[in-house]
Every structure is written in structure tokens, then in C-alpha cells.
Amino acid sequence: MFAFQRCVNPDCGGTFGIDEVLHRCPHCGSLLDVDYEWDKLAVPKSLAYFERYWAERSNPWRFSGVWRFHELLPFAPLEKCATVGEGQTILQRNDAVASFVGKDSGSLFLQYEGLNPSGSFKDNGMAAGATHGRLVGAKQAACASTGNTSASLALYCGVTKLMKSVVFVGSGKIAYGKLSQALDYGARTIQIRGDFDDAMARVQEVSRKMGIYLLNSLNPFRLEGQKTIMFRVLEALRWEVPDWIVVPGGNLGNSSSFGKAFIELKKLGLIDRVPRLAVINAAGADSLDRLYNGEGLRWNGGRVDHAKIDAFYAQMDAENRRADTIASAIEINRPVNLTKCLRALDFCNGVVRKVTDQEIIDAKAQIGANGFGCEPASAASVAGAKKLVEEGVVGRDERVVCILTGYQLKDPNATVAYHGDDQKFFGDYLGVHGIKTARYANAPVVVDNDIDKILDVLRDA
Numbered sequence: 001m002f003a004f005q006r007c008v009n010p011d012c013g014g015t016f017g018i019d020e021v022l023h024r025c026p027h028c029g030s031l032l033d034v035d036y037e038w039d040k041l042a043v044p045k046s047l048a049y050f051e052r053y054w055a056e057r058s059n060p061w062r063f064s065g066v067w068r069f070h071e072l073l074p075f076a077p078l079e080k081c082a083t084v085g086e087g088q089t090i091l092q093r094n095d096a097v098a099s100f101v102g103k104d105s106g107s108l109f110l111q112y113e114g115l116n117p118s119g120s121f122k123d124n125g126m127a128a129g130a131t132h133g134r135l136v137g138a139k140q141a142a143c144a145s146t147g148n149t150s151a152s153l154a155l156y157c158g159v160t161k162l163m164k165s166v167v168f169v170g171s172g173k174i175a176y177g178k179l180s181q182a183l184d185y186g187a188r189t190i191q192i193r194g195d196f197d198d199a200m201a202r203v204q205e206v207s208r209k210m211g212i213y214l215l216n217s218l219n220p221f222r223l224e225g226q227k228t229i230m231f232r233v234l235e236a237l238r239w240e241v242p243d244w245i246v247v248p249g250g251n252l253g254n255s256s257s258f259g260k261a262f263i264e265l266k267k268l269g270l271i272d273r274v275p276r277l278a279v280i281n282a283a284g285a286d287s288l289d290r291l292y293n294g295e296g297l298r299w300n301g302g303r304v305d306h307a308k309i310d311a312f313y314a315q316m317d318a319e320n321r322r323a324d325t326i327a328s329a330i331e332i333n334r335p336v337n338l339t340k341c342l343r344a345l346d347f348c349n350g351v352v353r354k355v356t357d358q359e360i361i362d363a364k365a366q367i368g369a370n371g372f373g374c375e376p377a378s379a380a381s382v383a384g385a386k387k388l389v390e391e392g393v394v395g396r397d398e399r400v401v402c403i404l405t406g407y408q409l410k411d412p413n414a415t416v417a418y419h420g421d422d423q424k425f426f427g428d429y430l431g432v433h434g435i436k437t438a439r440y441a442n443a444p445v446v447v448d449n450d451i452d453k454i455l456d457v458l459r460d461a
């Protein structure tokens with residue numbers, strides 16, 4: 001295998017075997033990449049090469065939307081790769097959502113990652129991460145999660161029986177759809193009295209102390225799998241590169257992996273231009289926005305100003321500022337992949353924006369009304385695209401792909417609270433998130449069990 005791990009810090013550049021289980025560079029503490037000796041590998045000459053696999057769908061690795069691009073993430077022999085049928089996702093042009101965003105017909109596309117087996121994009125990464133776990137002989141895997149990573153890990157472990165799973169979630173900080181998945185798929189579920197940032201810190205400690213394999217996006221193999229979301233976007237556009245990719249930003253694994261995908265595709269001569277990247281924070285979990293736009297933090301050739309980041313977090317702690325947003329999936333204030341995301345923003349001439357919970361929940365209702373149910377965090381991408389069009393940063397006619405990261409039923413409470421606003425059941429669920437109006441609400445009508453009254457309601461409509 002011509003794969004290895006490499007420290008992202010150019011002043012260190014440490015390299016390590018893929019059989020080593022490392023979460024950070026043992027020399028300098030920076031994040032690690034999976035890298036390849038591409039010149040020793042059989043790399044396709046064009047992306048159209050991958051079309052040959054469309055006719056081989058009875059082969060589970062060619063069916064997989066991750067492993068049918070194996071040549072672009074070749075760290076394990078194909079027959080050793082874990083798959084549960086991930087990546088059967090679609091890119092759909094959506095003119096109604098384009099109109100909501102202020103864009104021309106035909107210029108806005110939604111990449112619907114909610115169609116994955118566990119209902120979120122995480123399965124792309126988990127297929128790759130579980131594969132590496134198997135390679136190194138791990139018996140138990142762990143993650144901290146706002147819900148989707150835990151659901152995905154639990155599913156992969158449940159189906160493949162490769163490892164046992166233990167998941168750490170913030171108590172009361174996880175949408176029920178996701179919690180129910182972790183429980184149902186049989187993960188040992190630890191609810192920490194704290195939030196995601198607390199759980200993330202603890203899981204690293206636990207996995208170090210107990211030798212449990214860590215499957216958060218800190219794990220560079222996870223991000224290899226997530227590159228394939230971009231390969232499928234290109235595939236659906238018949239290998240044409242769009243103008244923009246817009247993605248919600250939480251722990252910043254997706255944005256980091258998208259950047260790596262484009263860096264590699266360009267280096268390998270498989271694309272001739274690179275899309276711009278927009279990473280969208282929720283206003284209540286906006287560390288990236290504050291650091292990137294407020295503090296001017298940049299990749300800087302890999303020499304990231306860590307003193308600036310440390311000072312930012314120290315200030316955050318001094319003010320006791322905790323992440324708080326209705327988009328619970330991205331309720332994260334200490335994104336572990338920050339430096340890799342800066343690299344992606346640098347390579348893809350990126351921008352960062354934040355959107356309020358009101359903007360998120362309205363965008364979500366518009367996405368739903370036009371046939372694509374998603375969870376609140378996913379809608380941040382569409383709300384962010386709208387903002388960028390209003391600012392004139394994204395042109396009305398530019399081709400934009402918004403990533404819908406998770407399925408609608410992940411967080412039914414947010415949806416029903418918006419449409420039904422049932423205060424008895426939800427309390428002031430919207431109000432506590434500063435959501436004042438439900439402009440696109442489609443409220444259920446309560447009616448007595450009486451045929452005439454039911455007919456009256458329907459005649460009124």
C-alpha cells in the first residue's frame with residue numbers, strides 16, 4: 001500500500017504508517033492527513049473513468065458511493081473495505097429553492113446526503129474510518145457526537161460486527177431521532193452532563209487511556225471517505241466543476257475533506273478549476289466566523305497562528321460562552337478540524353458566514369416545502385447561500401451546490417415546533433432560540449371528530 005499519514009504542519013511534516021493509530025502528530029500535536037505516493041499508484045486519467053463501475057452495481061464495493069472511487073482513497077485493499085451501502089445520494093436541481101435564495105432557475109443544486117443508511121453524510125466517513133479500525137484490529141470504537149456521528153458509528157458497528165461502539169453525547173443536547181438510532185443500533189451510550197465540546201475533550205481522554213479506536217473526524221481516515229461527497233457532486237454534474245460549494249460548519253470535518261478532495265483532484269490533473277467554498281456557521285456557534293472574519297485567521301501556508309486561537313478560546317472560556325443554536329448538529333464552539341478547514345478555505349478561495357436560527361429554520365421550511373426534508377443544521381447551507389447572494393458575493397447565475405447534510409426525521413421536534421408551535425408540548429422551543437416568526441408554517445388544523453366540522457374546515461381551505 002502506498003498510503004501513509006502526514007502531519008499537516010509544514011515545519012514538522014512528520015510521516016507515519018497507516019497501521020499506526022494516532023489522533024494527532026506525536027511530534028507537534030497538529031492534525032494528520034492520509035496521503036499517498038500517487039506516482040506509484042494507478043491513478044485514472046480522467047474522472048469519466050469511474051463510469052465503468054456503474055454497470056457493476058451487484059458488487060457491493062462498486063455499489064457503494066464511497067468505494068466506487070477507491071482509486072482516489074486507496075489506503076486499504078478493496079475487499080477489506082467496510083460498506084453498508086453508503087453514498088446512494090442524489091444531486092437535485094431545485095428551482096423553487098433557487099428562487100427563495102434569489103438565484104436564477106437552473107443555478108441551485110441540493111446534494112441530499114440525508115439519503116445515507118443512517119440518514120446523514122457521516123456514513124461516507126464512517127465507511128472509511130471503520131475500514132481503518134478493522135485494519136488495525138480495533139475491538140471497540142468511540143466518538144463524541146451531536147448525534148449523527150453516533151448514529152452512524154452505531155450503525156456500522158451493528159451491521160458489520162467489526163467492533164463494539166461506545167458513544168459520548170451531551171446530555172439533552174441531541175435530537176431524539178439521532179439518540180433513538182444510537183440506542184436502537186446497540187451502541188453503549190454515555191450522556192455526559194455537558195455539551196459537545198465537553199464530550200469531545202472527554203472521548204479523546206478515554207480513548208487514549210483505554211486504547212479505544214476514535215472515530216470522530218479528528219481521525220484522518222474518516223475524512224478520506226467524506227471526500228467522495230465531492231466526487232459524487234462532480235459525477236452528477238457530468239464531471240463539470242460548479243462555481244460554489246456551500247456547507248454547514250460544525251466540527252469542520254466536511255469542509256476540510258472537501259478542500260482535500262479538490263487539492264488532490266487538481267494535483268492529479270483530474271479537474272482544471274476549483275470551486276469556491278462557503279462554510280456556514282450558526283450564529284450561536286460561530287468560532288470559525290469570529291476567527292476567520294473577525295481575527296483574520298488564515299492557513300498561511302500551514303503556519304497557522306495558534307497563539308491567536310488559544311487567546312480566542314481563553315476569552316471564550318473567560319466569558320463562559322457556550323455554543324447555543326437550534327441547529328444542534330453544529331452546536332460546537334471548538335471545532336477540531338479548524339486548521340484543515342483553513343487550508344480548504346485557502347485553496348478554494350473560500351468565505352465564511354454565520355446565519356441566525358431564524359434564517360436557518362425559515363430556510364429549512366422552504367427546503368421542506370420544495371420536497372427535500374432536512375434537519376436544521378443542513379438548512380444553514382441554503383440560508384448561507386441566500387445571504388451570499390444578497391451580499392452580491394455569489395452571482396445569481398453562478399452554479400451553487402448546497403450540501404444537505406442530514407435527513408428531516410433526525411430532528412422532528414424542530415420541524416413540528418415550527419409548523420405547529422404546540423406550546424404545551426414544546427414549551428417556548430422557538431423563542432429560546434430567538435425565533436420570533438414561523439413565516440412558512442404549515443400548521444395542523446385541530447377539529448372535532450364531526451364530519452360537518454371536518455367538511456367545513458376543508459371547504460375553507
Ligand code: F0G
Pocket residue numbers: 120122144145146147148149150217248249250251252253254255329330375377378405406
Ligand atoms: N450537518 C449535520 C447534520 C451534522 O451532523 C454535522 C456534524 C454537521 C452538519 C457539521 O459537519 O462537523 O463536518 O463541520 N455533526 C457531528 C456529529 C459533529 O457529531 O454528528 P462538520
